[in-house]
Amino acid sequence: MARIIVITSGKGGVGKTTTAAAMAMGLAQRGHRTAVIDFDVGLRNLDLIMGCERRVVYDFVNVINGEANLNQALIRDKRCDSLYVLPASQTRDKEALTQEGVGKVLEELGKGYDYIVCDSPAGIEHGATMAMYFADDAVVVTNPEVSSVRDSDRMLGILASKSRRAETGEEPIKEHLLLTRYSPQRVERGEMLSVQDVQEILSLNLIGVIPESPAVLNASNAGIPVVLDIESSAGKAYNDMVSRYLGEDLPMRFVEAERKGIFSRFFGG
Amino acid sequence: MGLLDVFRASRKKAGSASLAKERLQILVAHDRAFRNRPSYLPKLQQEILAVIRKYVEVDMDAVSVNYEQDETQEILELNIVLPDSGGRG
Numbered sequence: 277m278a279r280i281i282v283i284t285s286g287k288g289g290v291g292k293t294t295t296a297a298a299m300a301m302g303l304a305q306r307g308h309r310t311a312v313i314d315f316d317v318g319l320r321n322l323d324l325i326m327g328c329e330r331r332v333v334y335d336f337v338n339v340i341n342g343e344a345n346l347n348q349a350l351i352r353d354k355r356c357d358s359l360y361v362l363p364a365s366q367t368r369d370k371e372a373l374t375q376e377g378v379g380k381v382l383e384e385l386g387k388g389y390d391y392i393v394c395d396s397p398a399g400i401e402h403g404a405t406m407a408m409y410f411a412d413d414a415v416v417v418t419n420p421e422v423s424s425v426r427d428s429d430r431m432l433g434i435l436a437s438k439s440r441r442a443e444t445g446e447e448p449i450k451e452h453l454l455l456t457r458y459s460p461q462r463v464e465r466g467e468m469l470s471v472q473d474v475q476e477i478l479s480l481n482l483i484g485v486i487p488e489s490p491a492v493l494n495a496s497n498a499g500i501p502v503v504l505d506i507e508s509s510a511g512k513a514y515n516d517m518v519s520r521y522l523g524e525d526l527p528m529r530f531v532e533a534e535r536k537g538i539f540s541r542f543f544g545g
Numbered sequence: 546m547g548l549l550d551v552f553r554a555s556r557k558k559a560g561s562a563s564l565a566k567e568r569l570q571i572l573v574a575h576d577r578a579f580r581n582r583p584s585y586l587p588k589l590q591q592e593i594l595a596v597i598r599k600y601v602e603v604d605m606d607a608v609s610v611n612y613e614q615d616e617t618q619e620i621l622e623l624n625i626v627l628p629d630s631g632g633r634g
Contacts, residue, residue: 422569425569425573426569429573429576429577433576433577465560466560466562466563467560467562469562470562473565473566476566477566477570
């Protein structure tokens with residue numbers, strides 16, 4: 277049975293889809309059969325970030341309604357053989373994701389895959405609760421900023437009470453904190469909450485810190501998950517996140533402001 | 546304290562991050578306390594008030610219901626404020 281990972285946050289625009297794409301690609305690159313599902317019915321975007329938007333024929337809701345089977349709807353990634361994308365539907369009917377329907381699709385997928393990554397929509401509405409209901413693990417994506425931290429805490433409450441694991445009394449969902457858009461320079465100047473601050477407030481296991489980086493926008497512009505840009509700080513940090521998820525013990529990188537020497541100050545190094 | 550120290554001290558304290566942290570800690574603690582309360586509390590409060598008002602004339606805010614939880618126990622605290630001069634009958 278596959279392990280189901282939900283990428284969630286509550287607040288929009290913090291990097292859920294970027295993280296879902298990175299997590300899925302990272303796991304697949306390490307040889308695990310992985311499927312990534314877009315739960316944002318009506319506002320699909322994962323296909324764009326993954327660069328497969330022109331290959332979408334059927335979607336998640338088609339599969340739930342029996343209009344297509346899973347194999348017809350799954351899009352195989354062109355860069356990595358063990359990665360498949362299940363796009364969201366553009367229908368405006370959000371209730372199309374029934375708990376029974378989602379459960380069936382996940383169960384069928386679970387037979388052939390090692391990991392299923394669920395890209396949750398923002399908010400605490402139906403789509404978001406469906407994305408987290410069946411999860412085994414959760415990555416709570418948070419920006420070092422007040423509203424994002426508060427919303428993440430709200431999500432933790434929902435993860436603890438409104439999931440299959442909570443309802444059946446199984447071991448609770450394993451929650452991880454991912455800090456994104458982190459700027460060590462601003463933290464040093466006292467303008468931004470630090471990693472320690474956020475951890476202290478949320479008391480969660482930290483799975484990674486992704487620095488603010490132009491590589492993220494470049495990657496989404498091109499439809500290439502940023503985790504593949506291994507030259508960039510964000511790409512490296514996302515790779516570390518995947519390795520940590522798989523149990524490796526790695527120190528956090530890019531959390532200290534770079535010390536610029538006089539030489540590089542002058543020459544813009 | 547030299548001029549340089551003044552500059553350093555002001556740099557350390559100038560940031561707004563510590564303010565953000567303080568506000569968040571209070572808010573999150575409050576949110577969490579509220580989250581763990583049983584959902585029947587408001588209705589319980591209403592009904593108790595209705596029963597008391599059958600016998601004693603009290604204000605609408607005469608009954609307060611408080612819920613606290615720690616590691617080992619849950620405490621449901623009811624506080625009813627009766628008027629000085631007794632009730633109707």
